Amino acid sequence: MVALFKNDQAAYRPLFSPPRSLSAKFLTLLAVFSVLYVTHSFLPSSLKPSLSVSSSRTRGTCPPRSYAAGKWVPQPPPPTTHQNMTQLSDVYEFLGLEGCASSREVYWHLGADHGQLWDRFPGVSSWRWQPPDDCRVRNMNTASIIRDLVEQGGWLLIGDSVTENHFFSLSCLLYPHVRATPDYVQNPYFDRAWPQNLYLDPSSPLVSQLSFPPGFDIETTPLVTFRRIDLLFEPAALDALYRSLHPNSPLVAENASLFSDEATWNLSPAEYVKLFTAPLPRANYATMVVSTGGHWTTTLFAGLKDPELPKDGIQNVVDFFGEAMEAWAREVQSLLDEAEKRERKAAQSGSAGAARGHQRAPRQVVVRAYLPGHEDCHDHRKPLTEYKPGRWGWYNWNQIGDFNHAFETVLESRKYPDIHFLPIDRPALLRPDAHSAGDCLHIMTGAGVLEGWTHYVWHYVTVELPGRVR
Secondary structure, three states: OHHHHOOOOOOOOOOOOOOOOOOHHHHHHHHHHHHHHHHHHHOOHHHOOOOOOOOOOOOOOOOHHHHHOOEEEEOOOOOOOOOOOOOOOHHHHHHOOOOOOOOOOHHHHOOOOOHHHHHHOOHHHOEEEEOOOOOOOOOOOHHHHHHHHHHOOEEEEEEOHHHHHHHHHHHHHOOOOEEEEOOOOOOOOOOOOOOEEEEEOOOOOOHHHOOOOOOOOOOOOOOEEEEEOOOOOOHHHHHHHHHHHOOOOHHHHOOOOOOOOOOOOOOOHHHHHHHHOOOOOOOOEEEEEEOOOOOOOOOOOHHHOOOOOHHHHHHHHHHHHHHHHHHHHHHHHHHHHHHHHHHHHHHHHOOOOOOOOOOOOOOEEEEEOOOOOOOOHHHOOOOOOOOOOOOOOOOOHHHHHHHHHHHHHHHOOOOOOOEEEEOOOHHHHOOHHHEOOOOOOOEOOOOOHHHHHHHHHHHHHHHHOOOOOO
16 A cells, blocks of 8 residues: 555545544535445345445456456476476476476376377467456466465365366465375375365465464365366256246156266255355365356256257257356355354354454355367467367357356346356467367366466456455
8 A cells, every 4th residue: 555655745644534624514424424334344245235336346457358358478488408208207397387286187187198299398388378458467476375365265166177177287386385185196096076175385484474364274274175066056956946947848747857877076055155154274265266067068968958959959058057057146145145144243242253353355256267178179289369169069168158158147147246257268268289188178287277267366356356355
């Protein structure tokens, strides 16, 4: 704040010290506004009136669409002592990584598990995303990210295996200051549903520089957690939702399920919002990062499949997706409001569950736009300048934009003030060269795409969102 006002020429006056010439009427008006403000501050989110004339969202310095309007520009590759990759471990040097805390499928995440694609190093890590000139984004700094994760609140990542890509990238970006669990070297048989966590490493030199919230435990309070949740709902809940919305459907008449026997991993919103809002020392989350779309196919949603329609009736799935995300947003916002009420009550009563003096940032949910794959990804060695849908329309990839639009439309409503859609998929759309070596959907760590998600989400929740404490 000093930097913002250091050039002001006006003499200092305390913020709420009125000039002697103010009338009694003005002072009365000021008092009324003060009462309104205090009342607004203590209402649950669902009951808060908008104090903004134009919008319930505060416009920041770089909104997500502005950020996504940038371009990929060349940058010098990471310094290396090798001209070519000759062994798997060389990949850290070629990606400019000191190491990674996560031990799950390491070389798959690093895009190095297929030797025939080693020729893309170091070119794949020789690009950076450049937002437009008028889009000011915080400079990404590992120490600053860790400070915010500790002091303002951690991240809970909810999504499928692409979100797991994001978690792994974070484990590299924050290394060596974090440690990861589980240890997949000692026990590689953990189910995909098992939570993965990043904790502050007690040996990090950053420990002595941080202000820990009361109750924070380095050993047990995670900075980041990933939960594998493909659909955001359990399948039984989606079946029930469909029946309630479409009671005259032939599917309902046959008492059939929407789903095939294709495997997915899921939890109910009540379960993961309970984790998100858990108190210290179990949790200290302030941001839940959500993404879904990849598993919403006519293969999984076999009950909505119709061979007589284009792409086997994928539009049926898109339509139901929009209905489901409306129900999801309604439930999640309600759960957040209930948690806020409980915490306020605990704080007023001085119970042990309230962290005295802790100014954790308000909890927010950000929904990252999902992304399609690129059908010919391994033929590319540099970014595109323009995205084009796939020629063959694999899976539901050419409809991912429709899924994103449906989710974004739901979240435009003022009914969900703590849930925000981030349409930041364009950087990934322009990077067919950044996919993992084994398929053309997942994204490798170190190419700049996943790291860009971290960079922008961190910027968004600390700068763009209103009411954040920094």
